[in-house]
Amino acid sequence: MPEWARVDERAAAAGFGQAVRTLPTAVAVVLRLAWRTSPRLTVLAAFVHLVSGCVTAFGLLATANVFTALLTHGPTPERVLHSLPALAVVAGSYAARALLDAAVAAVEGALRPRITTAADHAVTASVVRVGLLAFEDADFRELAKQGARQGVRSIETSLREFADLLSSLISLLAAMITAALLNPWLAPVLLLAAAANGWASARVAKLNYRHFLDTVSRHIRKTVVEEVATWRTMALERHALTLQEPLLAEYHRISASLMREEVRLAHRRNLVRTTGRTAAGVGTAIAYLVLGWLLYTGGMPLALAGTAVLAMRTASTALSTTTRAVNALYEDSFYIGFYHQLLTESARRRPAPSALLAPADPAEIRLDGVSFTYPGQQEPALRDISLTLRRGEVVALVGENGSGKTTLGKLLTGLYPPSAGTVHWDDVDLALADPASVHENIAVIAQEPAEWPMTAATNVTVGRLGRADPDAVAWREAVTASGADEVIAALPLKEHTVLSKKFNDGQDLSGGQWQRMGIARGIYRDASVLVADEPTAALDARAEARVFAGLQRASASGHGKRTTVLVTHRLANIRTADRILVLDKGKLVEQGTHHELLAAGGLYHELYEIQARAYRSEAA
Numbered sequence: 063m064p065e066w067a068r069v070d071e072r073a074a075a076a077g078f079g080q081a082v083r084t085l086p087t088a089v090a091v092v093l094r095l096a097w098r099t100s101p102r103l104t105v106l107a108a109f110v111h112l113v114s115g116c117v118t119a120f121g122l123l124a125t126a127n128v129f130t131a132l133l134t135h136g137p138t139p140e141r142v143l144h145s146l147p148a149l150a151v152v153a154g155s156y157a158a159r160a161l162l163d164a165a166v167a168a169v170e171g172a173l174r175p176r177i178t179t180a181a182d183h184a185v186t187a188s189v190v191r192v193g194l195l196a197f198e199d200a201d202f203r204e205l206a207k208q209g210a211r212q213g214v215r216s217i218e219t220s221l222r223e224f225a226d227l228l229s230s231l232i233s234l235l236a237a238m239i240t241a242a243l244l245n246p247w248l249a250p251v252l253l254l255a256a257a258a259n260g261w262a263s264a265r266v267a268k269l270n271y272r273h274f275l276d277t278v279s280r281h282i283r284k285t286v287v288e289e290v291a292t293w294r295t296m297a298l299e300r301h302a303l304t305l306q307e308p309l310l311a312e313y314h315r316i317s318a319s320l321m322r323e324e325v326r327l328a329h330r331r332n333l334v335r336t337t338g339r340t341a342a343g344v345g346t347a348i349a350y351l352v353l354g355w356l357l358y359t360g361g362m363p364l365a366l367a368g369t370a371v372l373a374m375r376t377a378s379t380a381l382s383t384t385t386r387a388v389n390a391l392y393e394d395s396f397y398i399g400f401y402h403q404l405l406t407e408s409a410r411r412r413p414a415p416s417a418l419l420a421p422a423d424p425a426e427i428r429l430d431g432v433s434f435t436y437p438g439q440q441e442p443a444l445r446d447i448s449l450t451l452r453r454g455e456v457v458a459l460v461g462e463n464g465s466g467k468t469t470l471g472k473l474l475t476g477l478y479p480p481s482a483g484t485v486h487w488d489d490v491d492l493a494l495a496d497p498a499s500v501h502e503n504i505a506v507i508a509q510e511p512a513e514w515p516m517t518a519a520t521n522v523t524v525g526r527l528g529r530a531d532p533d534a535v536a537w538r539e540a541v542t543a544s545g546a547d548e549v550i551a552a553l554p555l556k557e558h559t560v561l562s563k564k565f566n567d568g569q570d571l572s573g574g575q576w577q578r579m580g581i582a583r584g585i586y587r588d589a590s591v592l593v594a595d596e597p598t599a600a601l602d603a604r605a606e607a608r609v610f611a612g613l614q615r616a617s618a619s620g621h622g623k624r625t626t627v628l629v630t631h632r633l634a635n636i637r638t639a640d641r642i643l644v645l646d647k648g649k650l651v652e653q654g655t656h657h658e659l660l661a662a663g664g665l666y667h668e669l670y671e672i673q674a675r676a677y678r679s680e681a682a
């Protein structure tokens with residue numbers, strides 16, 4: 063069960079008492095965030111809320127004077143005239159309350175966006191800065207999703223809920239004080255009448271959680287079906303497999319079942335509210351009975367009855383807002399907990415900066431007894447690898463699917479830290495070096511390169527932003543060696559074409575064309591260590607030959623310094639590599655030149671023969 067579902071399970075199971083008990087923690091979190099963002103606005107918000115509550119209490123008490131004036135003996139016009147000063151005070155207090163409400167809205171309007179922006183920024187910055195390995199951990203990815211999206215949203219809603227809670231508590235207090243001043247018996251009676259409404263809102267909140275839990279998996283399924291039924295990426299297979307109608311039928315089926323649940327929920331909510339209202343009616347009747355008894359026995363003058371009724375109504379509204387806010391804050395507190403957990407976890411996973419810098423162009427990359435296991439996996443992806451790569455060498459990594467080639471590429475470039483063993487660039491252990499100093503000097507060409515939604519030109523130059531290239535010599539070299547020049551030449555606005563369908567006049571590329579852009583980016587980066595991971599898998603034969611020649615040439619020139627690692631399954635391309643490393647189930651099982659490995663008659667020989675035989679039989 064995902065973490066968010068566990069939250070709602072807990073929220074649905076918890077009682078109101080539990081929600082009240084966790085309230086101080088939830089409130090403390092909101093206050094701390096507000097205080098850290100702007101102490102001045104926080105104090106101001108609290109002050110305006112307090113004053114507004116006092117004005118409410120004052121207004122309620124002032125109505126007593128109006129009723130007293132109206133209900134004294136004498137002719138009616140005289141009584142009305144007599145009540146005018148008190149009426150003016152009541153009107154004044156209402157006006158003041160309206161102004162204070164506007165002030166509350168203004169202060170909160172200034173504070174809330176500041177807090178949510180600060181929270182959003184903190185969480186985004188924390189996730190952006192974690193090490194690459196964190197993204198391989200499913201738990202962290204889930205936490206990042208919940209903590210970032212739901213966490214920040216919950217901070218925003220909890221601010222509203224907290225403000226509502228504060229106002230309703232102050233109103234409730236004002237009503238209680240007013241009632242207690244009128245007659246000490248009246249205060250508990252007031253609570254009794256309001257409690258039923260409070261119960262109903264708490265109960266409706268729980269019904270909503272339960273409904274959400276019961277339908278969440280159907281909602282997810284509905285979204286997934288909607289995506290596969292409408293997404294462009296699925297369009298080809300959708301049409302080719304004639305899946306449109308079956309998908310639509312499934313979509314209707316889920317929608318109909320969700321609609322039935324909605325109707326059932328609406329009935330249940332209605333039932334609870336009606337029960338709440340009935341109970342509130344009984345409570346109110348009791349309150350009126352008590353009021354009548356107080357008037358009858360002379361415990362309270364008739365003139366104060368109107369104020370008592372007003373206080374009762376104020377208390378009832380305030381209590382139901384309080385209950386709803388307490389419940390909402392309780393649920394929010396879980397997500398805000400994720401938010402904090404995400405900040406802590408991201409900080410833990412952030413590579414520590416170090417004063418030790420890696421050499422910019424290492425003469426030697428050395429792995430000693432390196433093993434690596436992915437987070438959450440039992441089996442290591444690499445086992446006890448020891449090898450040395452030298453500057454200027456072109457080294458090929460070969461092996462069957464899942465043998466560990468990509469993983470090895472990430473370890474020798476310092477993108478992943480080894481689980482055991484060490485990776486040295488010259489005499490610097492990468493585990494102790496400043497990560498930025500290592501990454502500054504690597505270029506990685508991925509098999510499925512990122513499709514940057516930018517212009518074609520930027521898709522190349524983003525490889526090394528700010529690189530000085532006065533006569534575009536580096537640019538030309540990169541696009542020519544990769545074959546990206548042909549892709550760009552065919553674009554409507556050439557290198558100025560935006561490569562994303564999300565923009566007007568944007569253009570998408572084919573898999574092979576994107577791959578050429580990725581290679582150009584890698585070459586343009588001009589780093590001293592280049593890892594190309596199956597860079598030509600989607601390229602046509604002519605482009606592939608050109609790229610491999612280009613990469614090897616760039617390495618040899620490589621301004622004399624580059625170490626190039628090529629991962630490939632097409633063994634014909636790497637016959638001229640300086641050295642070939644053969645991996646098998648995470649182990650380095652062979653290494654040597656093409657001719658040495660063929661002569662050795664091991665795994666490389668076997669793999670090469672399988673491919674060569676296919677061509678020979680074609681030729682025959």
Ligand SMILES: Nc1ncnc2c1ncn2[C@@H]1O[C@H](COP(=O)(O)OP(=O)(O)OP(=O)(O)O)[C@@H](O)[C@H]1O
Pocket residue numbers: 198436437439443461462463464465466467468469470
């Ligand atoms: N993100 C990941 N999480 C867990 N295990 C992974 C992850 N990536 C790779 N592995 C596992 O690690 C092992 C090595 O994978 P790797 O991608 O390095 O192999 P490869 O030789 O590059 O494979 P291919 O030729 O298919 O690209 C495999 O068993 C794979 O299942």
